[in-house]
Each structure stands twice: as structure tokens, then as C-alpha cells.
Amino acid sequence: MKSEERKEQNHRAVVEHYAGIAEAYDRRWDRYTERTLDTLIEHLDLDRVEELLDVACGTGRLEIKLRERKPALRLTGTDLSPDMIRIAQKRLPAESTVRWVVTPAESLPFEQESFDAVVCANAFHLVPDQPAALQEFHRVLRPNGQLIIVDWCPEYLTVALLLAGSRGFGRQYRQLHRTRDLAALVERHHFSIEAALPFRATWFWGLHVVKGRRHGGTEGCHGQRP
Ligand SMILES: C[S@@+](CC[C@H](N)C(=O)[O-])C[C@H]1O[C@@H](n2cnc3c(N)ncnc32)[C@H](O)[C@@H]1O
Secondary structure, eight states: OOHHHHHHHHHHHHHHHHHHHHHHHHHHTHHHHHHHHHHHHHHOOGGGOSEEEEETOTTSHHHHHHHHHOTTOEEEEEESOHHHHHHHHHHSOOBTTEEEEEOOTTOOOSOTTOEEEEEEESOGGGOSOHHHHHHHHHHHEEEEEEEEEEEEOTTSHHHHHHHHTGGGSOSOOOOOOOHHHHHHHHHHTTEEEEEEEEEESSSSOEEEEEEEEEOSSOTTOSSOOO
């Protein structure tokens, strides 16, 4: 199967999966989501952010948290799943400082250098073309903008065991990286790494946070993969 076809197939599986669980998602993942999003916010230098893009925003819980901390922040949440976006939209209706867009992480319909921060929580492992997504994150970030990825870490035994036996855990594609490999992947896309840290959200869920800072110039971006 060609890689484009495989990507489309993976996207369809994600849309189908989240259509089935969108309504129950917040209830089912409440504690996990609280902890992982709080960790992301701890690493975000919010004072330097006026415009933030949350890729794979799901039901918009990060936006609510950020709103409470900085009401003037301009927020854009994107997700592949229209069902997740619908819930986000109900929670925080679109207005002058909030917008919701259904689009894959690999193709962001925004001008280059339009955001001070791009974040992606609990979703990067689901993205079939991660280099394309990173290239897009770089493209839409302003020079010195922050990128924060929070994702599952397969170096925790519980997560490794889950993945090993995960055939029954949804049909979604998953590509996880060890912390240093995720940091290296981000670095190859023209970011300086400022943090690459494992953490536990619950006794079971082991994750990591990788923070990159987009290099000052426009090197390596917009059309060419590193
Ligand atoms: C586990 S949820 C996390 C949602 C939210 N970031 C949070 O932490 O609450 C994963 C989300 O990633 C989205 N997603 C998966 N693959 C995607 C892709 N290629 N592009 C954009 N969104 C994607 C799903 O639709 C889903 O809403």
C-alpha cells in the first residue's frame, strides 16, 4: 500500500474511533487529561504567547485551562475528528479569540509564522506522517516559537506492555518514541530542545514532555524534509 493511502486509512480509523467515544471521552479520561494537560502548561512560557495552536485538541480542555490563566490569549484548536471538535465548540464557542478547525496535523491551513506556540497533547503517536506534521509545526511557528509535545512514553513498562498487547485496544495506528528519540526527531526539524522529560500521569500512564524552540531563521522549512 502506498504511504498516502496508508495515511488516509489511518486518518479514517481515527475519525471512526473518536466518533464512537467522543461523548464519553472526558468522563473516561478525566484524571489522565487533567494531569497531562497541567504538565504541558507547566512547560509553556505563557507570558510570551499571544497566539497558540493546539494540534489534535480533542474536546478542548486545554483551551479552557489556558483561557482561565490568560483570558486574552488567541486560541486555535485543530483536530481530525469532527465529533471531538463539536464537543470543544460546545464547551467554548468560537468567537474573536477562539477558533476550531477540522484538519489533520500533517496539513495545517494557516499562514507561515502565525503562532507563538504550537502544542500537541496525547496525540502525536496517532499521527501517521509525523515528519510532515513537524514540518507544519515549524512552518506555522514564528521564529523562537515554542513547540510542546506531550505523549505516551514506551520506556514505562506499563505502556510497553499495553502496546505489546494492544491489538484489541482500538484499530488506530500508533508510533511511539523513546524520549531521546522523540527529542532527536524534533531537533531534526530545526528546533532546539529545551526539555525532554518523562513523567507519570497516573500509576499506569507514563508519558514524556518534549519542548522545542523553533530556530530563529527560516532554514529547512516549507517544502523540504530534513
Ligand atoms: C487522546 S485524544 C487527545 C485530545 C486532547 N489533545 C487532549 O489531550 O485531551 C487524541 C486526539 O487526536 C486526534 N488526532 C489523531 N490523529 C490526528 C491527526 N493525524 N491529525 C489531527 N488530529 C488527530 C484525535 O481525533 C483525538 O481528538
